[in-house]
Amino acid sequence: MQSGSFLGIVSPLVSSGAHMPKILPLHRITRFTRFTRFSLRDFIVAAGPAALAVLVTGLLAYWLVDPAPPKKIVMATGQENSAYEALGRRYAEALRQYDVELELRPTLGSRENLERLRQPDSGVDVGFVQSGSTAQEDAQRNGLVSLGSLFTEPVWLFTRKDVTRLSQLKGMRINVGPEGTGLPGLFRTILSVNGVEPDSLRLRDMQNTPATVALLEGRIDGLVFSSSPDAPLIQMLLQTPGIRLFDFAQAQAYTRRFPFLTHVTLPRGIVDLGRDIPSRDFQLIAPTATLVAHESLHPALVDLLVQTAASVHGGAGWFQKQGEFPTASYSEIPVAEAAVRFYQGDKPFLQRYLPFWLANFLQRMWVVVVALGALIIPLSRIIPPLYVWKVRSRVYRWYGQLREVEQAVDEAQATDRAEVYGRQLQRLNEIEERVNRISIPLSFADELYGLRSHINFVRRRLLALMPQAGRAAQQ
Known part of the structure; x- marks a missing residue:
């Protein structure tokens, strides 16, 4: 049997009469660590397709199931020098600190704002509408929601x-x-x-x-x-x-x-x-001025607009007390669920302590968690056996080579046996040399040593047959 066994690697670590271990040459240390470390390459091969599937699913869930809110909103305001125009500028300034651009579209006023909101292709997302301008049934039919009454007009x-x-x-x-x-x-x-x-x-x-x-x-x-x-x-x-x-x-x-x-x-x-x-x-x-949006407006932007409305209209004024506006009252248009939660004092928890975009990202992560959980749970049962199979396959594939040697020995003609045996013995030596270079985790070392013992078994058998083949050739 050729040198290179595990004991041959370890034996120089301790000298016969010394109390301290000898320092191994660098090339031997490298070989030893390659043999003992966790097989990261096999793990990547086994887990790679699963990780890719998880990543793709997570991205699809993040961007398609609950897309990120847009960074631009279009607001219909009012005439020049009107209160709606002045308020639109205040909203734009307030939203700018959240990196949200508010494009202001001047209009004639409430009725035109309402008409633009009724038309999805108008590009208007939100606008100021006077109470009494429409009926609840008409608002529901056109997909309009109120973000709250802002002030009296x-x-x-x-x-x-x-x-x-x-x-x-x-x-x-x-x-x-x-x-x-x-x-x-x-x-x-x-x-x-x-x-x-x-x-x-x-x-x-x-x-x-x-x-x-x-x-x-x-x-x-x-x-x-x-x-x-x-x-x-x-x-x-x-x-x-x-x-x-x-x-x-x-x-x-x-x-x-x-x-x-x-x-x-x-x-x-x-x-x-x-x-x-x-x-x-x-x-x-x-009447009261109402902030009206299309129901397709992203919920995160609804939260942001309602919070902005509270900061702009929440103070005391000529006709209102501190904190009286904005409110979910005085509107014939159904109030958006996110706005109702805000007026009930249920501001999103994360937005109390984190910037808007970070809080929104974390709130939306539950969609990704659910999507990934549907994959990770079954994959967690598949990847470990797949990893074990991948590591063992680096040993088992050599049994095919070993079997070919035995078949060549068994099928050799009497006149050619000496030459065939010599060639297969050389092949066995090459197989063993390559097997000795296999990097494999220690937990699978028994598989490697089993292979090497089987190589040695075939070698002994072949060496036993070679004298008989020589005598047969001389006859």
Whole structure:
């Protein structure tokens, strides 16, 4: 038997009379460690296809089952110098810190915003819509959801004359804004319940800024806004001498007739305490501005928009208390589930402590975990036996070579046996030399030593047959 056995490798480690082990040459240490270490190569071959399948499944689950939220949202706002336009800029600035781009699309107002949201191909994801603009059935049919009511939008009627009843508007030139806003329909409804036919007024449809200029120049007698008091034009008109604000003294009756309206009071001196503007309380009726989105908007962006709405509208104002808005109330459009959870105080746990994108990534990982679990559990039972088979196959495949040697010996003709035996003996030596170079974990060493003993067994048999073959050749 040739040298190179495991005992032959280990025996130099201890000298016959020394207490300390000898230092082995580098090439022998390398050979020893190759024999004893875990077979990473076999493990990779056995687990590689399974790992690839897990990776592909995880990526598909991550990108297809629950795709990442887009980094761009399109918002329909309103006219130039309107409260909707100003609020859109505040939303864009707030979302920028989360690396979300908010593209603002100017519109005529609430009605046009609603129409764009009804059309999926318009590219609008979210917009400001006035309460009372649609019905619940229509919103559900068009896949619209509310992200909450943001603030009240009082109906401001400014006139150049002192008007105490709406019936006094007959024959006047009143601007109600373009039909793309929600105000023309609302104002016609208000006129009708006061017994005033819209045809008895000379209604105009100018946008807010040119209508304000026309009012100040006397080209129209009055104009109607439905906006928050933050709008620059509202602020200016409230402080302009000669421009009067209509007092809805029957505001409580309006709210009983129309559930989407609320009664608000403009307190005396709220505009300018020093100049006592206004000089008395004014009663106003107010729909609410609602943030409406298409139901296809990613839930993570719904969470982000609702949180942004809370930061923008959560403070105290002329017509609201601290924390009163935004709210899930005052909306005929169904409220999105994510928004309902937020208003109930159930803010996503991870978003309380982590940046938006990281929190969203971790929240979505459960999809990947479920997908991977469906693969890892069965694969965990397949990979170990496959690894064992792969390691043992490096030993077992040499038994085929050994069997070929035996077959060649058994099938040799009497006249050729000496030559065949010599050639097969050389082949056995080559097989043993290559087997000695096999790297295999120690837990499988018995397989290797079994192979080497079988090689030695065939060699002994062959050596025993060779003298008989020599005598047969001499005869």
